[in-house]
Amino acid sequence: MARSACFENMGLKKGPWTPDEDQKLLAYIEEHGFGNWRTLPEKAGLQRCGKSCRLRWINYLRPDVKRGKFSLQEEQTIIQLHAFLGNRWSAIAAHLPKRTDNEIKNYWNTHIKKRFTKMGIDPTTHKPKSNLLSSVGRNPGTLSHMAQWERARLEAEARFVRESKKLMSKPSPENNYKRGFQDGVLKSSKASAPSARSQCLDVLKAWQSVAAGMFAISNNNLEPPRSTFFNNSIPIVIGCDESSANELDSAAVISDTCIGGIAQDELMLDDDRSNYQMPKLNERFDNSMSLHDTTYHWTAATGNILEDFSDISVHDFGYPFEQGISIEQISNIY
DNA sequence: AAGGCTTACAACCGCACATAC
């Protein structure tokens, strides 16, 4: 269906926003909130399309938007998340408080991407270009391996997005914030940013945990790897009781990725960790999900949060650090 | 000083998806 674009609305202004326009938009939103972006400009006395107003608000005028240089920590976070999520800027932004997807995207394209290129690293795959080519040349199987990885990654991403949207659609103070300050009305100019990240969507934690366990990346903000939990080279598995483990119908197929995505503390609630450390596995070949050799099943004995990740299956988490490149190295290139 | 080039980032565009009717 055709939809009129901003440029088709004759007489509407384009280009940089003036302080006056900003003021009008801010004043309107503070008083009325933003229920309908299409009708907002007219009501606010702006010669802009609704889309333009929305963008301006989200990226610049919101009271919780952080401006200015990215810190080293933020940069490293972006690199880590990009390695896992690719160009899913909104997903990456969800893990960087007060930063917008647009800002992160710009920063990536103008700063980090260049550094990757300088170092001879493919910014898309996070792998050295020469190694990539030579390894493919040496081992034709690598190509299909890469395709498997990519497919797994895309599947995981798609599910993350779905799950994330599901969670965001549930009523909560966080969601009210995202929708626009409680029913679309800005209740306070100091509206608090979402405080708690969704634990089960904490991709960064997943990545850091696994990467830290595998390659001992030095990062002050990383917790020491829990070797009993995050095994070095095999997919990590959480235990479950034997009876439920046999109920394959209700079993959840999970991977190191999504386990890492669950807050570790949440899963290690008590001292009796044997329940988690010594998993009862049901191992089987599953054409629909297994992209490698084996798919591991975990049964949600207690019917907890892991069920949300019922079918993510990503194996071989050696990427991209297997090439011996550290985040620090990338960050140090200017 | 002036013009051209590069960089950084704000803003736009088009598509996809969700939802309402």
Next chain:
DNA sequence: AGTATGTGCGGTTGTAAGCCT
């Protein structure tokens, strides 16, 4: 079920500022 509309997202473009010659 089909259509219209609103919103979110990622890619791309436009432009101001800084740099270089």
